[in-house]
Amino acid sequence: MRDGLQMDDRSIAGVDDTILVTGAAGFIGSVLVEALLAHGYRQVRCLVRPGSSLLRLDRALRAAGPRIDLVKGNLLSRADCLTAARDAAVIFHLAAGRGEKSFPDSFMNSVVATRNLLDAAVQADSLRRFVNVSSFTVYSNREKQHGRLLDESCPVESRPDLRGDAYCFSKVKQDQIVREYGDRFGVRYVIVRPGYVYGPGKPAITGRVGIDTFGIFLHLGGSNRIPFTYVDNCADAILKAGLIPGVDGRVFNIVDDDLPSSRQFLRQYKRQVRHFRSIYLPHAVSYSLCWLWESYSRWSQGQLPPTFNRRSWHAHWKRTRYSNTRLKTELGWSPQVPTMEGFRRYFASCQGQRRHA
Amino acid sequence: MLKAAIVGCGKIADAHALQIQRIAGCEIVGVCDSEPLMARQMFERFPIRAHFSDLAELVAAARPDVVHVTTPPESHFKLARFCLEHGCHVYVEKPFTLHAADAAALIALANSRGLKVTVGHDDQFSHVAQRMRRLIASGYLGGTPVHLESHYCYDLGEAYGRVLLGDRHHWVRRLPGKLLHNIISHGIARIAEYLHGDSVEVITQGFVSRQLRRLGETEIVDELRVLMRDDQDTTASFTFSSQLRPTLHQFRVYGPRNSVILDQDHETLLTIPGTGFKSYGDKFFPPMLMAKQHLANLVTNAKIFLARDFHMKSGMKYLIESFYRSVSDGSPVPIPYREILLTANLMDSIFEQLAAKPSSRLADDDRSDRQAAFRRA
Secondary structure (H helix, E strand, O other): OOOOOOHHHHOOOOOOOEEEEEOOOOHHHHHHHHHHHHOOOOEEEEEEOOOOOOOOOHHHHHHHHHHEEEEEOOOOOHHHHHHHHOOEEEEEEOOOOOOOOOHHHHHHHHHHHHHHHHHHHHHHOOOOEEEEEOOHHHEOOOOOOOOOEEOOOOOEOOOHHHOOOHHHHHHHHHHHHHHHHHHHHOOOEEEEEEOEEEOOOOOOOOOOOEEOOOOOEEEOOOOOEOOEEEHHHHHHHHHHHHHOOOOOOOEEEEOOOOOOEHHHHHHHHHHHOOOOOEEEOOHHHHHHHHHHHHHHHHHOOOOOOOOOOHHHHHHHHOOOEEOOHHHHHHHOOOOOOOHHHHHHHHHHHHHHHHHHO | OEEEEEEOOOHHHHHHHHHHHOOOOEEEEEEEOOOHHHHHHHHHHOOEOOEEOOHHHHHHHHOOOEEEEOOOHHHHHHHHHHHHHOOOEEEEOOOOOOOHHHHHHHHHHHHHHOOOEEEOOHHHHOHHHHHHHHHHHOOOOOOOOOEEEEEEOOOOOHHHHHHHHHOOOOHHHHOOOHHHHHHOHHHHHHHHHHOOOOOOEEEEEEEOOHHHHHOOOOOOOOEEEEEEEOOOOOEEEEEEEOOOOOOOEEEEEEOOOOEEEEEOOOOEEEEEOOOOOOOOHHHHHHHHHHHHHHHHHHHHHHHHHHOOOOOOOHHHHHHHHHHHHHHHHOOOOOOOHHHHHHHHHHHHHHHHHHHHOHHHHOOHHHHHHHHHHHHHO
16 A cells, blocks of 8 residues: 555545546546555446557556456446446546547537536445546636736636637536536535646647647747646545545645746757757737737637637736645645656656657 | 527537628527537527527527528438428538438428428538539530549548447447448539439449458448449549548549539639640640649638638538528529439438448458459459
8 A cells, every 4th residue: 555645544435445437548547547556446447438548557457457347438328327337436537528629529528428427426326526637727817917826716717618728618617517516416526627747658748838730839838837747646636635535525736846847848858858949939929929819710700710819828828836735735645756757757758759659 | 680590519510600600690599409518508609599408499489490400410300300390491411311212301391381401511612612613604614514523531530530430339330321421421412413313323332441440340431432424424433531641522523625623621623624735835834824723722712811701611601691591582592402312312322332232341351352263263
């Protein structure tokens, strides 16, 4: 058993209780499954989509064998949800409609899927906690000054439909439906909001650093701190949020300590992974461009979709500080993998992928 | 004020709502989806009066003039029939229906009630498609088309491919033509526009691509070749491929004097004159003239963009607008019913032949056996 959390004493679930992880074959889900197994849980049910690659889950499957109950199903199927939620004491809900540009597709795979799972959990009547994995993207970050702290008390986007980001819209609505089920059916839940989760196997550079949409990398982050969290640290935080008693209804942001600035990250990435040309756009310039794009999109009735707008600028590129105080004080979390070590592993993995490409 | 409603709040419904918003003098009075959350999310993102989870409620409460049916194809016939029976004109997303008989029944019902229907073949109303139609109508081909070539390809892509291939119960698998049924009608409709009569001879060859077979797929036909011939000897070929790159969306019309090429992806229209130049002139002048045409296409596209009319689904706007006009002032429907029926008939023929010829979906081993037998013979 890992140190830092004595599950037998401080867990709402015993080691023989059924723990359901949706999105178990994903980047965070697979690490969370390993963490649960490492903590001694013997009934870990992994819900994966039919056709999903099980590559990431492979290590856990080989190590744990019968302790993992692999369920292939789709959260859009109520029958599959009932199968998955049966007897589950804790549900870690990580599955989401990521990477969908279409609002309806993203909404269906996030919100409708979550509602189906919640309905199944209510019906199963065994649930002690529902851990909803949300995202930093839900914060509006508008009503505060440049450089101010973003924590769990900050307001969520009030008009996510205007962000021009299907994922943001879906995540805001997903959080809402979880709260609604908490109020209406007494579902005990915790909402966790990871920053940008990085680690081996996820080579992409977060849009908070910059974008390469226009053929050249536009560096937009500058001196901003980037809310990174290493995948192991993130999974550990999610695990604690699901198991530690006394935190029902709470929201936890997940970010690591010693966050690098966007410029520091980019410099290291270029040095250690690959060099590419980038142009830095100062904040005033990127804000103006977002405003221009937004205005043109409106004026042209959507000839260009409103992908870049002032709301997205505030959410992604405004200078902001981040806090993990609540995570540390209420859950006793601390990053197991220091930021330096996390980036060392991440860059090594990116180098490896380039060599094999 | 023309009142529109949308039933089915998935991805394509967004495109409908966006384009309806761009048309003056109409309003979306309601949206409906059997999943109430889906109807609500659409209601929250667009200026829509109300949302429903039951079509009967929508029709009774919002009283739309036109209903857009944007649900999966299996439900098109039932929903469109309901709307017609309750006095609404209907715009049905492609494919119009699953079977030609259903298409004929809907059109007959619309005619009997004095209502109108159309199908979402919006590619035929893009700027470039309209330019091509005008050019052909002006007599550029020099007579009836001799041959038509339609390429309509589709990149299954990692995400969609994984979902479709991984899910044995995906609704696409329940369609008679499976993946093809949901996609090819755009390309077939282009051909139907220029074929004559109702009786068209069809020869079909289709198979599961090697790539899909390697992934364990046995029933999704993703390579299709079709030959057609109408009663005036105009011939046509249709190609659908998930493997071909680039993923072409082209239509070529060859006439007795000149020909035209429409490239949907690049929104370009090229004319191919039947007459050449003398001697080496034929090696130098045509490429120059072709370059000039490409430049003219660039200028045209830029002008349309600057005029704020180059939306990704601008064809849909023009189709909807024409349909609404036909509803309002009694002008002809934008897509003649003959074309809708012929498209449905051609698709029926294609899927029937695919179903009747399992040999056209040979696995590698079967094909090798047959080739070996052929060599021995």
